[in-house]
Amino acid sequence: MRNRMRGWARVLVVLVLLGAGTTQCARGPGGRPVVEVDAPTALVDRAVHMRIGGLTAGEKVGVDLRAVDVEGKPWRGHATFRANSHGVVDVDTAAPLSGTYRRPDGMGLFWSMNPRSGDPEQAYFRPPYRGKSGFDLTLTATANGRRPVSRTLTRKWTEAGVSARDLTLAADAVVGSLFLPAAATPRRPAVLVFGGSEGGPGPAADAALFAAHGYPALALGYFHAPGLPDTLANIPLEYFRAAVRILAGQPGVDPDHIVAQGYSRGSEAALLLAQHYPDVVHGAIVYSPSDMANGGFPNFGQPAWTKDGRALAGGHIRLDHVAGPVLAIAGADDRLWPSADAARAIVKELDDRGNPHPHRALVFPDAGHGVGTFPYLAAGTRYTHPLTNEVLDVGGTRAANAAAQEQGWPQVLALLASLTR
Known part of the structure; x- marks a missing residue:
């Protein structure tokens, strides 16, 4: 104030x-x-x-x-x-x-x-x-x-006192970037943040901004980065859990409030983590989500996700073990897949199961797949996918996507603030 x-x-x-x-x-x-x-x-x-x-x-x-x-x-x-x-x-x-x-x-x-x-x-x-x-x-x-x-x-990207460290397979068994805010008490909620079918080393800018706002964050790469699988196929949920353990062990992290944030195909992983590991992942933030576990990418004939060495069954993602808040953000003009319907379905299932934690869908009428995350960077509505070189119409308009980001991002920060002890 x-x-x-x-x-x-x-x-x-x-x-x-x-x-x-x-x-x-x-x-x-x-x-x-x-x-x-x-x-x-x-x-x-x-x-x-x-x-x-x-x-x-x-x-x-x-x-x-x-x-x-x-x-x-x-x-x-x-x-x-x-x-x-x-x-x-x-x-x-x-x-x-x-x-x-x-x-x-x-x-x-x-x-x-x-x-x-x-x-x-x-x-x-x-x-x-x-x-x-x-x-x-x-x-x-x-x-x-x-x-x-x-x-x-x-x-x-960051405020004074924020520290950053790259994580490697050799040293940490995961690939990513860890951002920690300046030392402060009490402990704060933390975010494991990862992207979608584009792969790569992880959305470090998002993680840096979370840390700038006082929330420790780890931007995680899980395929299409050095040392990782080339494609989205047979990615073990245990890999994500290992990253959560790294994050939970950092000074200033409240290990009882760690949230997974996933975008697009990454939304599947975020929901699966909240479902299968509610003891360590306490909720999910999902952008342009799916409520289904889809096949691999670009080869849909392969499983995308595994657990305990076995492929996770495709289809609807059960959400009966989620032990934290869920925020689903989507654009009604998403032309890649029906993420607005999925966002509503996620919230409906949590309602139907009587989940006691806050959960809601934010659906922006004229926005597309580019509904997130943080605002004010110029972005188009057609995307050349780095794995396939296909030009994809992701829907929405630049103005509508910008407005959705400006309105949605504060809701994400508000969710984290609500978990602060």
């Missing part, structure tokens, strides 16, 4: 500096616009509030947000606004006259960025991550051909 009050105090100072309530704001040096940002440096998942002042009433101003992705490719979000009667554009509430997004949205410049070349619907902004604490964007305002004014915005 104290940090929030300080933030609003800064905003009030900005309002005064911009001359809110007056006929016209004072111009910046050389007659340039005045750009004010309440949090020039902030976590990736934090909204920032931007205002452009120093304009005349009704004057048009172009606002650009530029960044470079992990491959060095430039991206740009743009909007043209008309100043209000006080010579101010409040980006939170101003409707763009034109640009990369259409409706009032304070973070529209972020999620609507387009690459310089190529189809934005098939592009995903992947900012620098490994070895970096954050990345920079440049916000620029230009009015009436006058000299533009720019601000640098820094988006952070």
Whole structure:
């Protein structure tokens, strides 16, 4: 609360500096616009509030947000606004006259960025991550051909004190990245987080953000990474359990509140862990989920999951042993599979079985498979799968997916907060 009050105090100072309530704001040096940002440096998942002042009433101003992705490719979000009667554009509430997004949205410049070349619907902004604490964007305002004014915005993956360690098969018997918040008491809930049919070393950005919010997290790879199986086939649940044990043994972890978060095909593993190991996995967060155990990928003729050396039967995943909260998040326009129906089915089964723990489905009407996780990174609606090179229509719109992420991510953090002793 104290940090929030300080933030609003800064905003009030900005309002005064911009001359809110007056006929016209004072111009910046050389007659340039005045750009004010309440949090020039902030976590990736934090909204920032931007205002452009120093304009005349009704004057048009172009606002650009530029960044470079992990491959060095430039991206740009743009909007043209008309100043209000006080010579101010409040980006939170101003409707763009034109640009990369259409409706009032304070973070529209972020999620609507387009690459310089190529189809934005098939592009995903992947900012620098490994070895970096954050990345920079440049916000620029230009009015009436006058000299533009720019601000640098820094988006952070972690907060001070967060530690990170890579886990290897040789040393740890699992592949992933472990993130621990600064030492604090009491112990906190923890998250084992993993992705879907894309495979790879695990969603480290998600885990880093969890730790930044005070929740220890382990981003786990389980196939299509060095030393791991090439495809999603015959993956033992014991492998995930070994990762849970590593996480439970970390200082600052409450071993009675460890939650599995899985996306897409990973949702099957998260639900199976909560079902088969309720003593160590105490709930699940599932994005674009399935309520079924499907075959392997890309070879559906193989079993995806095993336990005790035997293939787990395909079909409906029983949820009669789940001993913790379940949050299922889906988009009703998911065109890969019926994840909205699955999210509702998961909650219905828990209801029917009288599960006493909180469980609910968040279904966003116009979102697609890209309904998660944390918000404000630009992402298209068509995805080239890394294992098959097939271009997949994942549904939704960029705006709807962005809105779902902005609304869904706080619910995930709220679930973890509810488990904090």
